[in-house]
Amino acid sequence: MSDSLSPLTQVWTPLTIGTMTVKHRIMVTGHTQLYGKDEIISDRHIAYYQERARGGAALLVLEQQAVHPAGMNYHAGCIAWERRVIPQYEKLAAAVHQFGCKQFVQLFACGTQGKGTMYIDHWRPLWAASRVPSVIYNETPMVMEQEQIDEILKGFGESAVNAQLAGIDGVEVHAAHSQLLGEFLSPVFNKRTDRYGGSVRNRCQFVIEIGEAIRKRVGSEFTLGLRLSFDEFLGTAGITPEQAEEQLEIFAATGLFNFFNISGGGYHTLHVAVAPMGSVPEGFMVPFGKRAKDVVGERARVFIVGRIIDVRMAEQILVDGAADMVAMTRAHMADPFIVNKSREGREDEITRCVGANVCIGRLIDNVEVTCVMNPVMGRERQWGEGSLKRVAQGGAKKIAVIGGGPAGLKCAAVAAKRGHKVTLYEQTSELGGHLNLLKRLPTRAGWQAAIDNLARPLEKAGVEVRLQTVATTDLIVDEQPDIVICATGASYDRTGYSPYRIDRETIPGVAQSYVLDIADAVQKAHADVTSLGKRVLILDETDGYLPLGLAEMLANGGGHVEVITPHLFVGEDTLKTLEMPHLFPRLKAAGVTLSAQQFIEAITDHQVEIHDIWGGERRTVTVDTVILAMMRSPNDALFHDLRSSFKAIHRIGDAVAPRKLEAVIYEGEKMGREV
Ligand SMILES: Cc1cc2nc3c(=O)[nH]c(=O)nc-3n(C[C@H](O)[C@H](O)[C@H](O)COP(=O)(O)O)c2cc1C
Ligand code: SF4
The missing domain is CATH 3.40.50.720 (NAD(P)-binding Rossmann-like Domain)
Structure with missing residues (x-):
């Protein structure tokens, strides 16, 4: 076995975290997959994690597990507070330990980031630090009083014990990404005036009490840490890196925590937390890791994450002293064997994460998560390592x-x-x-x-x-x-047929030479960005990136571009993949007009008549080119x-x-x- 990455000295060294030791420095942070059955992790989960352990990862964090009924926010999401979770946790621990990998469980409560009526058997108001609705779910929560705080404290304690009893190696308390504890830590979400709000120290109080409640139940030997957003990316309104440094000092001084898993962003800024293709430089949060390490010193370990897809970058992060562990999370969804392949000089065999964000898009859609590049993800039981059947002798076709x-x-x-x-x-x-x-x-x-x-x-x-x-x-x-x-x-399709106008088979005038389909238009614009003329109208029924990316290209080339769609808003799919918050500001800056709930009535002599799908006045625009991004055949x-x-x-x-x-x-x- 060649060892082409042998010059990498840091990444393959073991690390002690609390009382346990991981075999090297590459890990996978918690990522919700929605494979749960009856609110418990399923065998699909276990096969998924085992594959990453087999592939060489040193540490895996199980997706967020709710500590209380008021903490759940996804269908097929999982819980941790009931004893019945233990057998599956045991199975998980055994499955990954077999490969020398360690397993943590992430414990959480959703706070305002959920729907109170999601589970028909227990409708409830959302529990939150203050009366601040989620920007995504838009449901006004109930402000937690001491009774609810005590229940959540109990839930964290119970849940941590369950993990410990099952032989799980440690627990991570999810205090990032503006879920319940992230809300308590954030000036945007926490407007309280009691001992849980008002100052950075007070905003840390609930998390400290949770740490104490867990320690009381699991003792001082069990590994315990926090996941934190080092920057909410909300300017001075949210948690800033300076506030995060204060928080870290407060948490580190308690001596409760063995590690701090540094992330960034929240529900307003998920597009940064789970950054899509082309939106951020690789390893963009590494400076946060460095600052966190400067605060924490030797009191605890620091983990860092954020679009790190290459083991060489992980090595550099460690050499620079910017973290103790490096998370490559989506990189492991795309290829569970990325560690072993890197280590064995088989880098050319790695399936790289490209940042398509189909994974998070599916989570946002509340359906089982998989990876566009890796159809085996979530199907490891049928298609996992070793399942490919070679054809029998003489049977090759x-x-x-x-x-x-x-x-x-x-x-x-x-x-x-x-x-x-x-x-x-x-x-x-x-x-x-x-x-x-x-x-x-x-x-x-x-x-x-x-x-x-x-x-x-x-x-x-x-x-x-x-x-x-x-x-x-x-x-x-x-x-x-x-x-x-x-x-x-x-x-x-160039016919102009649309399910929005089932009363007709085509758009009148669609056969004009200046009406192109999106594929032809992209090719032409790529060859000569001015070839489509100054005034371009794009009719989009795909909801995807292609027409919007073309609009950006044309506008950057000096064109006046309008994109219309009959759908509720333009580019719906790009919201789920978290591309929209990166792309739309660029489109707006480039002067692209985005018009939803509109459709073409007819095209005549470079004039396009547009109607609003709900009625009202029609308008006519003059164009050089009309581009159809409609159905495909x-x-x-x-x-x-x-x-x-x-x-x-x-x-x-x-x-x-x-x-x-x-x-x-x-x-x-x-x-x-x-x-
Ligand atoms: C599908 C998906 C689900 C996620 N679920 C969680 C979660 O349950 N808890 C959490 O702390 N972070 C969650 N995250 C964020 C990841 O842990 C990680 O921070 C993010 O993917 C950025 O790291 P990467 O660039 O290495 O993928 C999720 C990310 C994805 C893509
Ligand atoms: S779906 Fe895209 S972003 Fe998600 S893991 Fe796969 S390649 Fe990476």
Whole structure:
């Protein structure tokens, strides 16, 4: 085994945290997956964590576990205060310990960041430090009195004992991200005038009492720490780094805590806490780690997080004395084996997190979390390490995969890894399909890393790639493959058909030469940003990044751009992926007009008539170009042609039905495993 990262001296050294020792310095912070069953972590969870332990991580923090019914905020979220959680915690501890990995549990209460009517069996008012509703949930909470404070204190104590009894290695109290304890610490959320509010010291009081309540139950030997937001990114209104330093001094002086896990942001600034592609420099919170270490000294360990996706950066952070442990959280969602691969000189095999934020988008949607780059995430029980079945001796088939987009790439690599002889046909000169459109937009160069993630394994698996090869029926028939897989993708619809106007099949005037689909428009604008003229109208029904990124590109090039959508607001999906708060200020600054709940009535001679979907007056705008980002249609003609020539023929991805990226990559993986 080569050890190409052997010059890395710090990252592979063990660390003592309280009374326990981790084998090296790379960890994974808590991240909610919504895999819970009956409010308890499920076997899906355990398989997920075990895979990261097997992959080499030194320390894993289990996703937030509520300490009280008033603390729960997601369906399929989990609790910790009842004894019935212990068996699954035991199973989790055993599963990760097998690989020399340590496991903490994160304990929390949601405060104002939830919905009081989420669980039908216990509707309740939200409990919060003060009467400050969540910017996301917008529900006025009840201000906690001593009775509720005591209940929460008891819940933390009970929950920590459960973790300890189960053989979990430590407990992290979640006091970051403007959940309940983060609210108590924050001047934005805590307006109290009693002993829990008013000064930095008073705002720390509740967290200190929680530390004391836990210590009383688990003793001084059990590892205990805090997760804190070092900056709420709300200017002087919120927790500032200077206040965080004061808080840290107060907490460190109590001697209650063995570690401080430094994060940043809250519900107003989740887009910084879980920063998407192209929005922040990698390791952007590292200076917070350094400042935290300067305050804490040797009294406790400091962990740092924030878009760290490479072990070399972790090494540098440690060398610079900016943390004791480095968290690479989404990096482990994308590739559970990132540590072992880095350590063993197999960095070229790492599937890198690209910051697409499909993961957090799914959490915000309240559905089970997975990673767009890693369809195995959450499916480790079926598809985890060692599950790929090699084809039997003599059973290898000659497979033609047609289309080098995400589904085709994934399918080809997986099928070839199993031993099949795979040829991939791609008609253009580059692999990646529609990701090549995205990567051409401002700040989106990171999509090339996604293409690399998908394309890199082809060579190792022995896939023969034929670029600039149009796979005609004749060509494929001549090649005589045993199996044909059509991954021919989809094309943007130019008919103007919209589910918003089911009374008609088209938009009158849509056939004009200055009406383009979004794919053509991106290509043209990329070649010459002025080629679409000065005045551009984009009709968006995708809710995604592509039309907005094009709007930004055109506006930066001097164009006057308006984006309209019939939907409730423009770019809905970019809110879930936390891209909106980064992108929209740029769009506004560039002068892009965003108009929701509007649709095109007709296009005539560079005039576009626009109607509001609720009625009222119509308006007409003069344009050089109209761009349609509407439905897509499968490119399935070849599939239907080839069907009469091949018995073993399949189609996958957008060629079946155009869908989101994560769905088509999943389908590529599935076909690659089953074929
Ligand atoms: C899907 C998802 C769920 C998360 N859930 C939690 C959570 O339960 N508790 C928490 O403290 N942080 C949570 N986070 C934040 C992460 O712990 C981490 O701080 C964040 O992903 C930034 O680190 P990274 O850039 O290494 O991914 C979550 C992040 C993601 C992407
Ligand atoms: S979905 Fe995107 S951001 Fe989330 S872990 Fe996967 S690659 Fe990273």
